[in-house]
Amino acid sequence: MPDLPSISQIIRSKRKSFSLEVQPDGQLIVRAPRAATQADINTIVAQKASWIARARARQASHAQLYPPKTFTPGEKFWYLGQQYPLHLVERRHPLLSLNGAFTLAHHAQAGAKKAFIAWYRAQTRQNVQRLIAKYQAQHGFKVNALRITSARTRWGSCSGKGNLNFTYRLCMAPPEVMEYVVVHELAHLRVPNHSRTFWAEVARLYPRYQHARAWLKQHGHLLTLD
Numbered sequence: 001m002p003d004l005p006s007i008s009q010i011i012r013s014k015r016k017s018f019s020l021e022v023q024p025d026g027q028l029i030v031r032a033p034r035a036a037t038q039a040d041i042n043t044i045v046a047q048k049a050s051w052i053a054r055a056r057a058r059q060a061s062h063a064q065l066y067p068p069k070t071f072t073p074g075e076k077f078w079y080l081g082q083q084y085p086l087h088l089v090e091r092r093h094p095l096l097s098l099n100g101a102f103t104l105a106h107h108a109q110a111g112a113k114k115a116f117i118a119w120y121r122a123q124t125r126q127n128v129q130r131l132i133a134k135y136q137a138q139h140g141f142k143v144n145a146l147r148i149t150s151a152r153t154r155w156g157s158c159s160g161k162g163n164l165n166f167t168y169r170l171c172m173a174p175p176e177v178m179e180y181v182v183v184h185e186l187a188h189l190r191v192p193n194h195s196r197t198f199w200a201e202v203a204r205l206y207p208r209y210q211h212a213r214a215w216l217k218q219h220g221h222l223l224t225l226d
């Protein structure tokens with residue numbers, strides 16, 4: 001019998017089924033029903049051994065193709081679906097700006113990631129605000145509060161009471177993808193689930209949404225500062 005894949009973490013909850021997740025660093029997380037025994041978990045993991053190996057190989061080749069950012073000159077960063085190289089310049093302010101290329105103040109290089117996050121946050125807020133205003137004017141949505149988050153896996157969320165959240169990474173995506181994500185969350189103000197009614201509402205608001213959705217599925221993993 002082959003070795004059992006190593007398990008990094010077991011999370012028990014009142015769920016009824018098992019789920020396995022391989023993280024970017026290869027760690028395996030098992031979500032299990034509260035009553036599951038270690039033997040139950042080992043059986044599931046053994047059954048899924050080849051799936052786990054494939055997922056780990058995929059994560060490893062991704063890490064090799066897209067090494068972590070180093071914030072050094074020439075490295076490229078996304079904005080609105082385009083990639084721009086980074087230059088270092090001698091100046092006090094602003095720490096970071098975009099004008100055909102990203103220019104980062106030399107003295108800020110050690111805190112480059114922070115400077116990029118602050119810049120992306122501001123840009124995402126501005127772009128999302130403009131889109132919300134457009135749909136508010138055309139379709140009468142009521143948005144209570146807009147929050148820009150650091151979510152890694154979710155592009156946006158709708159927390160009820162008209163509160164919308166978007167990750168700062170959103171403005172890395174092409175404009176039509178940003179618009180789809182904003183429309184998606186706005187549509188949740190009217191339909192909280194992903195039922196057929198929901199997708200019909202998204203299609204009514206933004207008929208070309210399927211292209212944007214497919215783009216995000218295929219390229220979304222690239223839009224990161226990690």
Ligand SMILES: [Zn+2]
Pocket residue numbers: 184188193194
């Ligand atoms: Zn949704």
